[in-house]
Amino acid sequence: MAQPNSPPSAFFAICLLHSAVATICGALIMFYLNEIAAFGHGRETARKLQGSTPHDQLLIQTSDSFAGLLLVAIGFLLFMVAFIEDRDFQAFFAKGCVLLHASMALWRIFFERRLEDLAGDWPRQLVGDIVLSLSWVLFLVYSWREKYD
Structure with a gap:
């Protein structure tokens, strides 16, 4: 604690x-x-x-x-x-957030880019999804480093 x-x-x-x-x-x-x-x-x-x-x-x-x-x-x-200060929950939650942001990125790649009116915006939004996901990945790497050092 x-x-x-x-x-x-x-x-x-x-x-x-x-x-x-x-x-x-x-x-x-x-x-x-x-x-x-x-x-x-x-x-x-x-x-x-x-x-x-x-x-x-x-x-x-x-x-x-x-x-x-x-x-x-x-x-x-x-x-x-x-x-919440439980390390196991934090890791579980971070993995779920990575999965959520990755799913959103895949949605933009496979479906949103096909919409004519939104075709110009999906790359910028994809970068946002990747950055948000990357913040959780960096947290997971940092927490794994603490756990195994």
């Missing part, structure tokens, strides 16, 4: 970083989707992503709001998990 005044662990720092990213992105998606889409994809693509009929627009806005809410919930979950 860690001492009350001990410095935060790498797991704690990574969880807080990922928590902040997920929460901020989720809030931006829920409340500023049009501005974020125009900034990330360009105005023309953002307009296409909004839908063409009022019914489509409502479905897309509802879906995007739920996606943003899910990201906020994931951010809070990561914040709570950051305070």
